[in-house]
Amino acid sequence: MTPFLILLSVSFIVISSTEGARSVEDLEIDRQLKILNRPYIKSIKTVEGDIFDCIDIYKQPAFDHPLLKNHSIQLKPSAFPDEMREADETSPLLAKLSAVGLSEACPFGTVPIKRTRKEDLIWAKMFAKNSLSNSGSPYHHATAILPGSPGKLYLGAGARINTQNPQVTNTQFSIAFVQIQSGVEVIGAIQAGWMVNPRLYGDNATRTFGAWTAGNGTGCFNMLCSGFIQVNSEFPLGYVISEISEYDGDQYYINFKIFKDIQSGNWWLGHDGLNKRIGYWPNSLFSSLSSYATQITWGGVVLTDNNAASPPMGSGHFAGEGYARAAYQRELQIVDQSNKLIYVDDDLLQYDADIQKCYSVEKLGTDYGFLYGGPGGICEG
Numbered sequence: 001m002t003p004f005l006i007l008l009s010v011s012f013i014v015i016s017s018t019e020g021a022r023s024v025e026d027l028e029i030d031r032q033l034k035i036l037n038r039p040y041i042k043s044i045k046t047v048e049g050d051i052f053d054c055i056d057i058y059k060q061p062a063f064d065h066p067l068l069k070n071h072s073i074q075l076k077p078s079a080f081p082d083e084m085r086e087a088d089e090t091s092p093l094l095a096k097l098s099a100v101g102l103s104e105a106c107p108f109g110t111v112p113i114k115r116t117r118k119e120d121l122i123w124a125k126m127f128a129k130n131s132l133s134n135s136g137s138p139y140h141h142a143t144a145i146l147p148g149s150p151g152k153l154y155l156g157a158g159a160r161i162n163t164q165n166p167q168v169t170n171t172q173f174s175i176a177f178v179q180i181q182s183g184v185e186v187i188g189a190i191q192a193g194w195m196v197n198p199r200l201y202g203d204n205a206t207r208t209f210g211a212w213t214a215g216n217g218t219g220c221f222n223m224l225c226s227g228f229i230q231v232n233s234e235f236p237l238g239y240v241i242s243e244i245s246e247y248d249g250d251q252y253y254i255n256f257k258i259f260k261d262i263q264s265g266n267w268w269l270g271h272d273g274l275n276k277r278i279g280y281w282p283n284s285l286f287s288s289l290s291s292y293a294t295q296i297t298w299g300g301v302v303l304t305d306n307n308a309a310s311p312p313m314g315s316g317h318f319a320g321e322g323y324a325r326a327a328y329q330r331e332l333q334i335v336d337q338s339n340k341l342i343y344v345d346d347d348l349l350q351y352d353a354d355i356q357k358c359y360s361v362e363k364l365g366t367d368y369g370f371l372y373g374g375p376g377g378i379c380e381g
Contacts, residue, residue, distance in 0.1 A: 156259030188289030314373025330369025
């Protein structure tokens with residue numbers, strides 16, 4: 001089964017693909033930069049050189065979305081899934097939660113938004129126009145899918161996503177993610193995880209990301225346009241994950257959960273269980289995803305330009321090499337329709353690697369998880 005993947009299925013970035021003179025495109029990009037880069041109270045520069053501006057929480061880019069003009073911000077969830085707990089910490093699979101977040105929090109009443117550069121928007125246009133069009137740019141996946149079935153509705157999902165740093169070129173990217181989706185002809189979906197994308201960021205660092213679509217070319221990636229509402233003052237999307245797993249060495253993970261607030265209807269993103277509530281996607285953004293999700297996908301995806309070698313996925317090693325060598329996702333969880341957080345029976349999952357010459361996926365055999373990844377290379381033919 002080929003999964004629906006936000007990053008590869010919808011032109012969700014703010015820049016349109018209108019053809020025209022370079023000067024017209026420059027003017028449009030300059031206009032978008034003014035919209036995205038708001039007046040700030042304080043700026044925080046990371047050791048990697050990224051700048052996060054502390055912006056009034058009520059004046060962040062999300063509220064430029066036409067569906068959010070009259071939205072009342074929600075500072076914390078009004079309802080949580082029942083039995084929000086972690087798995088048995090006596091698991092033999094040792095791993096540590098990656099330390100993520102800014103070195104200091106933004107002042108009260110402000111939230112960190114990554115400062116957008118002109119290069120970011122130029123990449124966004126190129127990505128939307130080329131990678132996400134019908135140009136046939138090759139992408140590959142290794143995933144575990146909890147498919148939809150009559151009477152099976154989901155109010156969220158999450159996992160401990162092993163952090164890796166696959167080495168990719170400027171024409172490639174590699175991601176690991178959890179995704180919820182609903183709909184058939186018009187698919188609504190939310191995705192979160194980590195990404196290595198040098199074309200966007202100018203380096204090979206591993207960064208957190210979130211993306212959404214309501215179908216028909218709508219949606220957004222991180223904060224490059226409106227939609228996601230940031231509420232956490234020190235954990236922004238697009239932040240570098242510095243603690244990366246080592247082959248046969250220390251293992252690290254991020255712990256993302258996407259869940260629906262059944263009172264407000266908004267879809268929240270949390271990290272470390274719910275100890276860090278990052279923000280949310282307002283329910284009003286969606287149609288098919290407004291009530292529930294019908295399918296959950298976990299795994300990895302890579303993309304490269306046409307006629308080029310595919311990049312590594314995960315650690316760059318096949319699933320068969322085992323834990324602490326191949327990448328993994330474990331403690332796969334879903335929020336069921338009664339709003340209970342439960343672990344996923346791995347016998348219900350459909351495992352799929354579309355090009356087994358380059359990538360693979362298989363059950364972990366413990367801790368409700370799976371192994372995945374591969375070295376990439378010339379995968380076609």
